[in-house]
Amino acid sequence: MAPDAVPRLRRLLWLSCFLPLASDPVAAGLYELRLTTDGPATTGAEVTISASFVARDNGSLALPADAHLYRFHWIHAPLVLTGKTEKALSSTIRVVGNMPGDLPVSVWVTSANCWMCHPVARGFTVLPITEFLVGDLIITQNSSLPWPSSYLTKMSLKVAFLLHDPSDFFKSASFLYSWDFGDGTQMVTEDPEVYYNYSIIGTCTVKLKVVAEWEQMKPGAGKGVMQKTGDFSTLLKLQETLQGIQVLGPTLIQTFQKMTITLNFLGSPPLTVCWRLKPECLPLEEGECHPVSVASTTHNLTHTFKNPGDYCFSIRAENVISKTHQYHRVQVWPSSIQPSVFAFPCATLITVTLAFIMYVTLRNATQHKDMVENPEPPSGTRCCCQVCCGPFLLETPAEYLEIVRENHGLLPPLYKSVKTYTV
Secondary structure, eight states, rough: TTTHHHHHHHHHHHOOOOOOTTTHHHHHHTTEEEEEEEEOEEOOEEEEEEEOOOOOOOOTTTOSOOOGGEEEEETTTTTTEEEEEEEEEEEEEEOOOOOOOEEEEEEEEEEBBTTTOOOOOOEEEEEESSSOOEEEEEEESSSSSSSSEEEETEEEEEEEEEEOOOTOOOTTOOOEEEEOSSSOEEESSSSSEEEEOOOOOOEEEEEEEEEEEEEEEETTTTTEEEEEEEEEEEEEEEEOOOOOEOOOOOOOTTTTOOEEEEEEEOOOOOOOEEEOOOOOOOOOTSSSSEEEEEOOOOEEEEEEEEOEEEEEEEEEEEEESOOEEEEEEEEEEOOOSOOGGGGGHHHHHHHHHHHHHHHHHHHHHHHHHHHHOOOSSOOOHHIIIIIIIIIHHHHSSSHHHHHHHHHEEEEEOOSSSOOOOOO
């Protein structure tokens, strides 16, 4: 064999590795790997990670017919591999994490007989490993609400701890649960489920501390007691349904008089309140009035009626749980006091009347003084003032008669005497 034939033969053998994957440049980029895991997990517990072939165009592209043409390559360090399973176009590994942290795991797929060839698909994920217990607090209630973390007060709540242990790592462990319901109540149980009835309205935080203990063989030391703990919490929004609306206010009022009514809501805020005056007590339709936000359980409404008649306050209130209606009838009578537009003429009339009374009083006082100081006034003056004006100026009729007798003497008799002659 010629000396230059040996390098040429080596080059042909190296290129032969790529011959079975002549179609890979076409397949590359058409598929991807979907990775799933049952993590997070606690240290020492086994975790399962799976990788499966999927088409990039959501399934319209057919997957490779022969699964044996491809091989899955995993990089999982520092996780310890405990098992591996290969299926059609998928691969599953089981690993254990002995240190806490977010540990990366990657996988790629190549031709089955050429692992150095260009990958057909790649996948990557991060596995959270913690030294504490892994689980969730689950809260349920018979009256489910459409709002997250919202529950009814004065109704029984079921609070349960769900341990995340897909590998049964804690199958021989015993648990102790310490509950804090956020309203001053605490308890310790061996059961992961408790029932509790809140009597308050507002926001509470449920806290739970879980302790797990079990026996485990230790190298060279026999059996030892192992322990793991976990702290969990969840937020509760406790609401109360609207039982009704208490309306405090007058039922009879006059026009042009300001009216104030107080609304007491038998339920938990925040509320949305809407009201409107109607001739009859009928429920409000959607969009019939402008809603107002109320942050307390009390709200005041003010209104001034301009026209008499029978009216009805139609009131609607709702919170995040329920809604309710209430009505308040009012009878409006015409006002006995005129409106402000008539105030000026009334005031003018009253002022003129008072001025006239003062004038007459002062004039009477002056006339009485002149009569005392001058008992014998001239006849002309006496006639003019006392005779003509006497009835208007003197205080009593007796004084008027006395003055008339002084001026005219005695009145003539109503009959004359008749003389009688005898013949």
